Amino acid sequence: MSTRVIRSGNNLEVPVPLALLALALGAFGIGMTEFVIMGLLPEVAADFGVSIPTAGYLVTGYALGVVAGAPLMTVLGARVTRRRMLMLLMGLFVVGNTVSALAPGYEVMLAGRIVASLTHGAFFGIGSVVAAELVAPGKRAGAIALMFTGLTVANVVGVPLGTFVGQAAGWRVTFLGVAALGLLGLLGVARLVPEMPRPEGVRLRDEVAALRDVQVLLAMAMTVLGFGGVFAALTYVAPMMTEVAGYSDASVTWLLVLFGIGMVVGNLVGGRYADRALMPLLYLSLGALSLVLALFTVTAHNRFAAAVTITLIGGLGFATVPPLQKRVLDRAAGAPTLASAVNIGAFNLGNALAAWLGGLVISAGWGYTAPNGVGALLAASALVLAVVSRLLERRDEHGARGRDLAEPRRPVPAVRRG
Secondary structure: OOOOEEEOOOOOEEEHHHHHHHHHHHHHHHHHHHHHHHHHHHHHHHHHOOOHHHHOHHHHHHHHHHHHHHHHHHHHOOOOOHHHHHHHHHHHHHHHHHHHHHOOOHHHHHHHHHHHHOOHHHHHHHHHHHHHHHOOHHHHHHHHHHHHHHHHHHHHHHHHHHHHHHHHHOHHHHHHHHHHHHHHHHHHHHHHOOOOOOOOOOOHHHHHHHOOOHHHHHHHHHHHHHHHHHHHHHOOHHHHHHHHHOOOOOHHHHHHHHHHHHHHHHHHHHHHHHOOOHHHHHHHHHHHHHHHHHHHHHHOOOHHHHHHHHHHHHHHHHOOHHHHHHHHHHHOOOOHHHHHHHHHHHHHHHHHHHHHHHHHHHHOOOOOOHHHHHHHHHHHHHHHHHHHHHHHHHHHHHHHHHHHHHOOOOOOOOOOOO
């Protein structure tokens, strides 16, 4: 990553990596609040006197809040500089998690979860734009990947630690800790991220118009289907590993750590190569993801093979994140903020779609490994869309070259001499 120096919001000269790390810290907190609730559902349900399925709405409500909040918060912040909007979002994140931690009842905690979720999509969307603008054009995917490293590391370190603390000292302590992380993220953005005004002349209608670009829509559809493939398997990994592979309940946490390690590696690899060969990387990662998910229906019956497969799913799934986010930014280059945020919502839409489809096949009596087959089909569908996207792009490029060749050349006027 470049060590170029920028002038931060406090008018201090700081290296670019420090500004990206400030964004990654905010992403770490957001990743923790999204996923740590899954390990603490029994404690939360017992505290509020509700059933586990009812407590599960704390997960569903968050996911739906991300989908709705991504465009909503981006539009509301249309007249605010990106740095200031990132600070406002982290402030709202702190409020939401503090409300959750101090909630006297289930309904209040659900409201706190929804408030926190509204910041998720807009933070990653605007943060992606800021990260990309901090570096040279050939390093943008790597910068985006560095910011998303905060989310992936949260799954390796933050979520297991937060689950342990919540089980030992109470789930409210965990959510107060998440709120404290959000406050650190806010201070980091305020001190290290430069003030970046929006490009002059870009209006809300331009942001909305960018969403009508066919290539932007195809990239978002790839996001929904590709990430849906990952979460079709991950959503039901606990019963799959305990009932099929034969792991103990306590072992599921460490299996999720392996998934998180795969996420970190895949995200960094995706960021490294997306700047060099974006579409080939998507073909490879989506194709391999589809194959691995299909094999998971078999490898889930063996403990060692299941652990390896879970790690590969995390790696291949997150190898698609930097290239998909960069493709949306490239295609909506004139007005990227809203498109970038909506694409983050697409990740969570894929999560919700996959969880629903996986639940359907389990309810139909096809067993706990059936969601893996659903995930394989979703990832394969994303691969088909990637091929279609590239074919359409080539057709447009060929048409543009044809028009250039067909355009008559203007005669060069003769030069009159003396």
